Amino acid sequence: MSSPILHFITPPIPYFIDCGRAHYDAGDYHISRNCIGVFDLIIVKKGILPIAENDLQWELKEGQFLILRPDAHHYGFAPCPIETEIIWIHFQTFGSWKECQDMNECLDNQSELIENHKQKAYLNHCDVCSIFIPKHMEISQKAMEVLEFFFQLEQEPQSMRNWKRQASFQQFLQFLDRDLAEASDATAIQLAEKIELFIRQNYTREVTNSLLQKELNYHPNYLAKNMLKIYGVTPMGYLLSYRLEQSKRLLIQTSWSIARIAEEVGFHHITYYSSCFSKKEGISPSNFRRKFTCK
Template sequence: MLSPILHFISPPIPYFIDCGHATYTAGDYHINRNCIGVFDLIVVLKGTLPVGEDGKEWQLKEGEILILRPDGHHYGSAPCTGDTKIIWIHFQTFGSWKECESMDECLDNQSALIESHKQKAYLNHADVCSIYIPKHMKITAKAMEVLNLFFEQEQEPQSLRNWKRQASFQSFLQHLDRDLASPSDATAIQLAERIELYIRRNYTQDINNPLLQKELNYHSNYLAKSMLKAYGMTPMAYLQNYRVEQSKRLLLQTSWSVTRIAEEVGFHHVSHFSSCFSKKEGLSPSDFRSRFIRKR
């Protein structure tokens, strides 16, 4: 059965809190806890760990990862049958996240989750992205290498250790995020990242599907499928969304007129800009500015 996926919106990137080892002997149970307030990532190094969360149960074997929710009931679903060793990592995030049953569900809910995140994380005009982490998976050799750094850093002074563990944790999450993708998905995601980079570098210019097809040397239908897989929207939808996001920065950081801002971010007509902005934000550009900036 495919694993559920934990869908995080970033920034900020989910952050490391603490880590450690635990050892169980035959007859021991995993600890029973409810709503501990942090994500609990478990990696089994030896043996088998029976563990449950809110009625769902796993038999975690050597080399497997499971991420338990901060708002769930966690417990040993059965006693260990032999010596078992695990690594645990506690982490948390600030903003919005959701557990989904599939990548399709993640993409269907991506726009709503991003908007929720921007409100919770006070990132009204920030450029955000999705991080996808399997709830249950087999750890790769590369991810395990990064994981070992957490404990090699134990010999560092505390101030330096905390900085290094945060960096190691981000690298570890990146491996889990990329390991989720199949080879075909990975190719599509790499192409989508090229599209996204091209749009960000050229969003003030005239961009359309034929131009992207020429610049990236792929048919526009495949470009659209790749962007939908990685970002949940077509290249043209991403372009419009990115232009609106950049306009929000200018509305808050400059005293430029709405007409000038529309031109600066690539809209030819202020009426089209206002329509796109209102459709996305639920208020006009002028009302958005007034909401965050008080006149003296």
């Protein structure tokens, strides 16, 4: 995959703002704009659109899309050679994001980006994950069908139109995310997601590498290799992190004792739980609770 990748952390999922169509006659230029504050997703329906972002240039052809950054200079570097029609969508995100050159760079920076994300939003007890969107790619037929639905909603009342557009935009992003996965290392992603799902569904049990091998029918070394590639941690590292995240929920949402919370999320010894929690969060479970609850 030669296109750069926009790496978003969610929740919240990047959200839809506005959309429209634009028409260019041969000889017309795309408008020049600087730091517009939103992501600008452009899909060419017909023709060719020469467009640049800072010093990078593309000639978008029919059926291709490009996502322009909210913090860059966008402009037409040459006139459209033929009559051209585009669809544009503006969207933004509250969470952390980063443009990477390839999937390896995305995965190398994933842990750091997630930690930064948690500092920007109240996500002390929330599971987060990555969305990978190609910056420039051919658009699939399924994604295009969702796009057309945006414009069919013009006949809806405003309140219903806004709800449906948000839902459709999320479905559209999901197609882009999946299309990229199919074009990259789909096997590693699928296996890592199976490991992650099994751990989330069984984290209160005695989960071991041997159990994962039995359930998923792969050697522990192969499972660890795929989890490291996609999530940046081994299965056991993910299990520990997930248990700690679930304990945060219980610390904030219940009045249970620290010992009971440790047991509920799969720790057999409160001292080990407290040590792991303090090492990861920088404070003890009891002090974490005091930060977010009234005495």
